[in-house]
Amino acid sequence: MAALAVLRHADVVPLMGQFQGGSYQDMHELLAYVRESGRVLSYLTQKVTMSYYNFQLATAIGHFHHLFTPWLSVHGYSRLPRLLSSSCDMAAFVVVSSIYFGDVGLVEWACQHRCHFPTSYPLVDIAAWAAQLDVLRLLGNHPGTTNAMDVASRDGHLVIVTYLNQHRQEGCTKAAINLAARFNHIDVVAYLQSHRSEGCSSDSLVWAATHGHLTMVQFLLRHYYDTVSSSLAMDAASQHGHLDVVKFLHAHGQTCTTDAVDYACLNGHLGIVKFLLHHRHEGATTRAMSYAAASGHLDLVTFLRQRNVPANVKMAVTNARKNGHFHVATYLCQSDPHVEFELGTLALNV
Known part of the structure; x- marks a missing residue:
């Protein structure tokens, strides 16, 4: 009986519990989530690049926060030490989520209880x-x-x-x-x-031009001209249809490549193609006609033929037919009798 009384002592029972397998029922859901998603958070200890701070990480933190917040409201801070000791990754999830969601009180508590503070995390x-x-x-x-x-x-x-x-x-x-x-x-x-x-680097100008941020393009060229200048900027602005950016880059000494006209044709930006062919000397390649035909841009195909831009008309007709743009194929064949004769009525397929 004396031995049994010792085992039942209020100071001994919790110590015995620490050496038992399993977990407390109120912590099951939190522990299951930490086991499942622990790797997502643990990558932060490996000197990750900035790109790791993204929607996937935010989602993982948010899901934990959704489980943890009601648990904390029920059990309070007095049970936190036991929760944090239940898993080697639990402290990281608790502290990181409290930081992410701005729980100042919990962050202060964690700072005061340094034994539970995940110092290896950024x-x-x-x-x-x-x-x-x-x-x-x-x-x-x-x-x-x-x-x-x-x-x-x-x-x-x-x-x-x-x-x-x-x-x-x-x-x-x-x-x-x-x-x-x-x-x-x-x-x-x-x-x-x-x-x-x-x-900064030329990436700043290229990205700003790609997205049509004219004010940003102006600022970068005003303050970092020698650093950011790149032909890729006008190419990108042309491809994505930002005529105002293209005009500004042209007016401020930026260059481009034949990709500017070629990819503007791919995406149907007739105004940009007209501007580039009128104001610049880089011109286009035979891809311009092929891209325009493949995308069904009859207005561009017509303009390129009128300007005698170099073209592989046979390839353009083939691309137009392949993508179901038979009106473009018809125009090209009618504009070039040699191609119509070579491909025959199959080229029209209308």
């Missing part, structure tokens, strides 16, 4: 990604990387970029301006240009 970078300024302030003594300012710039969080620049030493890379330009965060680009020295 917590400053996560706070910057999530635009949680109050949490960033709490993490002042924790290390970060250039990903913090880069990802904040990419996502247009000027307040976060400003705070990081003023209060931390990690800095950023050229990706900060490059990606801010891509997503048209002109205020972020202007701030970085004024307060940082990392600069």
Whole structure:
């Protein structure tokens, strides 16, 4: 009986439980999710690139938060230590989700209980990604990387970029301006240009031109002309139909390649093709006619024939027929009797 009384002692029972298999019923769902998704979060400890801060990671954190929030409201902070000790990855999920969703109280609790703090995770970078300024302030003594300012710039969080620049030493890379330009965060680009020295690369101009961000293109050429100049910018603007950008690039000394006309033809941008062939000397290749025909752009095919742009008419007819654009095939055959004779009525197929 004495031995049984010892085993039932209030101080002994919890210690015995720590050496038993299984888990507490209220934690089953959380543990199952952490086991299933732990790898998604653990990659953060491996010096990931900025691209890892994306929708997939946000979704994984969000799902955990959806399970954890009601659990915490029921059980409170007093049961947190037991939950965190239930799995080697649980502390990371709890702290990362609290940072991502801006739970300042929980982050403060984790900072005070350092035995449960996942120091191998880039917590400053996560706070910057999530635009949680109050949490960033709490993490002042924790290390970060250039990903913090880069990802904040990419996502247009000027307040976060400003705070990081003023209060931390990690800095950023050229990706900060490059990606801010891509997503048209002109205020972020202007701030970085004024307060940082990392600069940018030609990717910034190409991405801005690709998406038709004229004001951004103007800013980049005004402040980084020698760094960002690239023929790919006008090529990309032409391909995606941004005539105002094409005109500005042309007026400010930028060049292009034959890809500009060729891919504008592919996507049916007649106005751009007219501008390029009238104002520039690069011209087009035989792909221009083939692309226009393959895409069914009869107005472009007609214009190219009238301008005597080099063409493989037989290939263009074949492409038009292959994609069901028989009206284009008919026009081409009628405009070139040699092709009509060579391919015969099969070329028309109407």
